[in-house]
Amino acid sequence: MLVVRILLTIFARGTSVSDIVISALFMAGIWRIFEKSGIKGWWALIPGAREYQLACCAGRESEGPVYSLASASSIALQVLSLLLSFNSTDVSTIEIMIAIGSMALALVSFIYSVRVYSGLIDVYGVRKRWLWLWVLPYTSFIPALLWGFGKKFQPAWKVEDIRTEMARLATHGSASVMSEGLTVNLTERSATEFFKKKVLLRDIHMAIPQGHMVLLLGGSGAGKTTYLNAINGYEKAKAEVLLNGTDLYKHYKKMQYEVGFVPQSEMMRGKDTVLNTLMDAARLRLPKEVSSEQRKARVNEVMEIFGLLPVKNNLVEKLSGGQKKRLSISMEFISNPSLFILDEPDSGLDGVMARELFEQLRKIADAGKIVIVITHTPDRVIDLFDDVIVLAKDSARTGRLAYYGSIEEARRFFGRDKMEQIVKSVNRKEEGGDGLADEFVMKYAKEVA
Amino acid sequence: MSEAHAKSQRQMMIRHRGRGAQVLIYLGKMLRMFIYQNDWKVLPMAALIAGLVGMVIRNRMFLNMEGTIMGAFAMVCVCIWNGCFNSIQVICRERDVIKREHRSGMHISSYIVSHMLYQALLCLAQTVVTLYVTQLVGVQYPWEGLVTPVFALDFMISMFLITYASDMMSLWVSALAKNTTAAMTIMPFVLIFQLVFSGGMLTLPAWTETLTHFTISNPGLKVIAAQADTNSRPYASIASMVSKMRDSEIGGAFTVGQVLDVLQADDNPAVAELRAKELGNAMTLAELKTVLESSQSFDALIKEPLLDGFTLEDALNAMEAAGLLEKYGDMQVGGTVTIGEAVDFLAGSPEMQAQRDQEISVHTTVGKVLDMAGEERVKAFLEEKAAAVSYNPDYDCTEKNITSYWLQLFMFVIAFALLSMITLEFIDKDKR
Numbered sequence: 108m109l110v111v112r113i114l115l116t117i118f119a120r121g122t123s124v125s126d127i128v129i130s131a132l133f134m135a136g137i138w139r140i141f142e143k144s145g146i147k148g149w150w151a152l153i154p155g156a157r158e159y160q161l162a163c164c165a166g167r168e169s170e171g172p173v174y175s176l177a178s179a180s181s182i183a184l185q186v187l188s189l190l191l192s193f194n195s196t197d198v199s200t201i202e203i204m205i206a207i208g209s210m211a212l213a214l215v216s217f218i219y220s221v222r223v224y225s226g227l228i229d230v231y232g233v234r235k236r237w238l239w240l241w242v243l244p245y246t247s248f249i250p251a252l253l254w255g256f257g258k259k260f261q262p263a264w265k266v267e268d269i270r271t272e273m274a275r276l277a278t279h280g281s282a283s284v285m286s287e288g289l290t291v292n293l294t295e296r297s298a299t300e301f302f303k304k305k306v307l308l309r310d311i312h313m314a315i316p317q318g319h320m321v322l323l324l325g326g327s328g329a330g331k332t333t334y335l336n337a338i339n340g341y342e343k344a345k346a347e348v349l350l351n352g353t354d355l356y357k358h359y360k361k362m363q364y365e366v367g368f369v370p371q372s373e374m375m376r377g378k379d380t381v382l383n384t385l386m387d388a389a390r391l392r393l394p395k396e397v398s399s400e401q402r403k404a405r406v407n408e409v410m411e412i413f414g415l416l417p418v419k420n421n422l423v424e425k426l427s428g429g430q431k432k433r434l435s436i437s438m439e440f441i442s443n444p445s446l447f448i449l450d451e452p453d454s455g456l457d458g459v460m461a462r463e464l465f466e467q468l469r470k471i472a473d474a475g476k477i478v479i480v481i482t483h484t485p486d487r488v489i490d491l492f493d494d495v496i497v498l499a500k501d502s503a504r505t506g507r508l509a510y511y512g513s514i515e516e517a518r519r520f521f522g523r524d525k526m527e528q529i530v531k532s533v534n535r536k537e538e539g540g541d542g543l544a545d546e547f548v549m550k551y552a553k554e555v556a
Numbered sequence: 557m558s559e560a561h562a563k564s565q566r567q568m569m570i571r572h573r574g575r576g577a578q579v580l581i582y583l584g585k586m587l588r589m590f591i592y593q594n595d596w597k598v599l600p601m602a603a604l605i606a607g608l609v610g611m612v613i614r615n616r617m618f619l620n621m622e623g624t625i626m627g628a629f630a631m632v633c634v635c636i637w638n639g640c641f642n643s644i645q646v647i648c649r650e651r652d653v654i655k656r657e658h659r660s661g662m663h664i665s666s667y668i669v670s671h672m673l674y675q676a677l678l679c680l681a682q683t684v685v686t687l688y689v690t691q692l693v694g695v696q697y698p699w700e701g702l703v704t705p706v707f708a709l710d711f712m713i714s715m716f717l718i719t720y721a722s723d724m725m726s727l728w729v730s731a732l733a734k735n736t737t738a739a740m741t742i743m744p745f746v747l748i749f750q751l752v753f754s755g756g757m758l759t760l761p762a763w764t765e766t767l768t769h770f771t772i773s774n775p776g777l778k779v780i781a782a783q784a785d786t787n788s789r790p791y792a793s794i795a796s797m798v799s800k801m802r803d804s805e806i807g808g809a810f811t812v813g814q815v816l817d818v819l820q821a822d823d824n825p826a827v828a829e830l831r832a833k834e835l836g837n838a839m840t841l842a843e844l845k846t847v848l849e850s851s852q853s854f855d856a857l858i859k860e861p862l863l864d865g866f867t868l869e870d871a872l873n874a875m876e877a878a879g880l881l882e883k884y885g886d887m888q889v890g891g892t893v894t895i896g897e898a899v900d901f902l903a904g905s906p907e908m909q910a911q912r913d914q915e916i917s918v919h920t921t922v923g924k925v926l927d928m929a930g931e932e933r934v935k936a937f938l939e940e941k942a943a944a945v946s947y948n949p950d951y952d953c954t955e956k957n958i959t960s961y962w963l964q965l966f967m968f969v970i971a972f973a974l975l976s977m978i979t980l981e982f983i984d985k986d987k988r
Contacts, residue, residue, distance in 0.1 A: 361570070364570075364660075368656075368659055372652065374652040374655070374656040379585065388660070390577075391578065391657065391660060395572055395577075
């Protein structure tokens with residue numbers, strides 16, 4: 108009855124047959140475009156879902172949720188408005204509100220449609236002027252039909268069938284638990300975005316002995332930071348992470364002081380002094396039983412190790428890039444953690460300063476700690492590392508372990524001398540890499556099996 | 557058992573600082589920020605705003621009803637503005653830092669409670685500054701309080717709670733926003749919502765009235781208006797409006813019949829009240845004689861023959877000669893008559909019936925009418941009536957009202973603080 112009522116109202120409101128024909132032609136064209144991109148055509152019939160799938164075809168998946176929601180909400184508001192006006196000719200306050208909401212949503216829809224159709228134009232490799240036909244009212248059915256049914260219009264790539272790829276690239280394994288060191292058995296780290304589960308990391312197993320300084324390599328989007336967040340327990344994955352035999356996930360509240368995580372950017376209050384920043388860090392991280400004198404002594408010791416004593420009364424914002432990095436590391440080092448993780452500590456530092464910093468990290472590792480470092484310029488300091496972890500994004504767009512082992516063995520495994528060449532080998536072709544991620548992931552899985 | 561494993565086991569036994577101790581760490585940090593991060597600037601800013609607003613309301617607030625409501629609204633705006641801008645950026649500007657510290661063992665509850673304490677101090681200081689400055693520029697505050705012995709203390713509690721509740725609301729917005737740009741984009745909408753839906757200044761459509769329950773400005777406006785005893789103040793603008801209309805011309809044409817019909821409409825309460833009024837008092841015989849003699853038409857009237865050439869003058873002379881007028885000079889003649897009776901009498905007379913269709917034209921000014929009726933009396937009457945019409949039970953200056961508004965504002969404080977806490981607990985879900 109509701110459908111009949113809506114249809115009656117649509118016709119009563121003057122919706123012409125030509126409008127319906129144009130919509131039908133548009134949907135037919137989009138159906139074929141979806142099929143060309145490897146998506147089920149019937150998505151074209153569902154408003155909202157259609158826009159999301161279109162964004163996926165255009166390689167603009169990130170724009171999809173907003174475009175989809177705006178379109179679906181806009182339609183919902185129109186239907187609501189029709190229902191409200193069915194028995195009445197008066198314009199009520201609610202109808203005015205709906206009209207304002209519809210206008211706002213129409214604007215959002217339009218902006219996102221421009222973004223998505225621009226992406227689709229890139230995927231089909233046609234001229235930008237096609238955009239006019241896509242976004243102007245009553246003309247979008249023309250490119251939809253031409254692209255959908257025309258043989259000369261073909262997408263540059265298809266939306267992969269992730270499930271098939273994931274099944275093809277499945278690996279299994281586990282690392283044996285070490286009583287001294289870090290054992291990681293990560294099965295999966297996923298995130299849900301717009302009702303869609305995305306697997307960010309999969310099948311990563313390793314055991315890092317104490318006293319090792321480990322380099323973490325991988326192209327952008329390979330999941331390096333996600334992996335570090337998963338192993339320090341802050342963003343939990345489907346995994347078992349044991350530090351010196353103790354489960355980090357189960358005892359996170361107690362064990363979090365055993366892990367020092369130095370983020371990529373400084374993340375400190377610029378208007379506080381170096382001394383106060385470290386004193387507060389000490390109060391937060393050191394055990395309750397530590398006396399005030401012991402705390403001050405520890406702060407002084409750390410400042411001396413990292414060369415911060417001359418600037419202890421300076422405001423953080425007045426420090427140089429190198430000093431800020433050292434202060435950031437000091438804040439974590441103050442609690443003398445067993446596992447020390449650093450996300451690009453050398454960003455913004457020149458070669459000499461970066462070398463000095465990594466030498467300090469080597470000393471920390473030599474003191475029996477595990478140090479894991481992400482850096483994008485590994486070759487200048489590679490002699491300081493014991494091991495390397497290589498993460499790569501496979502064809503299912505999931506972060507995978509392409510290698511973990513010694514530096515020398517890594518060179519043999521990848522057949523490349525430089526670490527930067529290794530990263531290039533596993534990067535996707537469209538990112539300027541060699542596109543060998545799947546190959547190395549499977550090779551490594553076979554070697555450790 | 558290895559040394560590292562033993563250390564891990566020891567780590568499990570170690571206790572770190574709990575929530576209470578962390579509150580003190582962060583409170584200390586915030587007090588340092590007050591000095592180094594220029595948070596102190598909110599105090600001179602509050603003084604400046606209070607000075608500007610005070611100059612506008614000083615001759616109105618606590619003097620008349622509409623001035624007091626306007627002043628109360630202005631004070632609420634000052635409080636909301638101060639509160640909002642105290643904390644709108646405090647969380648979002650250091651979101652990354654919070655995330656890092658949370659990872660290092662910071663409790664979100666400790667962080668929010670330390671903000672609550674710090675912001676309470678800031679709001680208190682702003683309230684004192686605002687009260688002092690407004691008093692300095694000439695706002696005449698009463699002396700006696702209702703809940704506490706001193707009015708200033710009562711008023712300070714109200715202003716503090718409005719400022720603090722707004723501050724906590726902004727703290728929540730700051731916890732929701734991912735960066736300062738987003739927070740500053742949301743802020744105007746929040747302010748407009750608070751001011752439009754205060755429910756005191758603008759007449760809202762019925763369906764939006766529920767929204768007033770979600771605004772701090774609503775109990776804020778009520779508590780200040782109640783403390784200022786708004787309902788007991790005269791409604792002065794109507795009198796000034798009447799004065800301004802003195803030179804306005806009024807007039808028109810109407811028939812005698814229309815006037816009589818209006819004056820006979822008993823079902824109209826105003827007419828009924830008028831009709832019931834007594835028209836003059838009874839007179840003595842001597843007074844009647846004096847009135848008659850002072851009338852210009854009396855000379856002609858007494859010459860008119862009454863009976864067989866016997867005139868009224870003859871009759872009066874005969875009565876005076878007989879000493880009757882002297883003897884009965886103090887005698888009451890006639891009774892009181894109401895306006896209604898007089899009107900009915902006139903309407904019933906055939907002469908008046910004959911005149912029903914006669915047009916009467918009136919051209920005068922409001923000033924002349926006021927002079928006839930007594931300007932001060934008219935103004936007092938209008939002020940009294942307008943105040944009665946504008947009476948709002950929400951503005952009654954009672955202890956029950958005021959404490960209930962304080963409680964509502966306090967509930968806002970707690971609710972927004974809790975919302976901030978819950979929102980910030982999801983900081984680990986932030987996209988990098």
